[in-house]
Amino acid sequence: MVKERPINGQEQFTQFMQHLEEGRQLQQDWINHGLDSVDLYFENIDGDWLETWGDDEEEPSHRELLTTFLESDDVVAVKVREKLQNKSVSEIIEGLEYCLSQLTENERIFAAKNLLVGGVAVAGSNRSSRNEGIDEIELLDLAEDLVEKLTEILGN
Structure with a gap:
């Protein structure tokens, strides 16, 4: 059985506008900073995160x-x-x-x-x-x- 959720038009519109603004900001950062704009959105991009991927698995008991x-x-x-x-x-x-x-x-x-x-x-x-x-x-x-x-x- 599908649970129906009432659709609030104003809430949907507000969420759409927020996503649209975030997309515009991303595009503007790309224009202003080029490839360096990645640093604005990701921490430690130059770190060794790829080499250490999966190292944070379960610690021993x-x-x-x-x-x-x-x-x-x-x-x-x-x-x-x-x-x-x-x-x-x-x-x-x-x-x-x-x-x-x-x-x-x-x-x-x-x-x-x-x-x-x-x-x-x-x-x-x-x-x-x-x-x-x-x-x-x-x-x-x-x-x-x-x-x-x-x-x-x-x-x-």
Whole structure:
């Protein structure tokens, strides 16, 4: 079924006159400026927009960014993988997402430390099993570096 719209003659005439005036302005700009008139209507005409066409496609998700980071040769990523070698990448990402959900930077760092110790750092629980021989300062430094890297990568 076709939806009928009442035609307002005055509105149609006003719109026609507006389009006509815009066409006249375009023609006058062409006469006055020649090919340079294109610059009046398009931004960055001389830029690299043609070469970068399509580059603004969907940005990767947080999970994809975290996965890429964890699989990289970044020093922090390598140390995290060493500390959490008994966990899968998805488990590590889940723990990292929990760490990043904390409100303050100190809470994030301590949540990351608990994750690195091998504790459970999801669903509001921070139980950590104390492993002998783990240097607390070294763990805190790694946790701090990890939170800094993640903040940099995710832009948080």
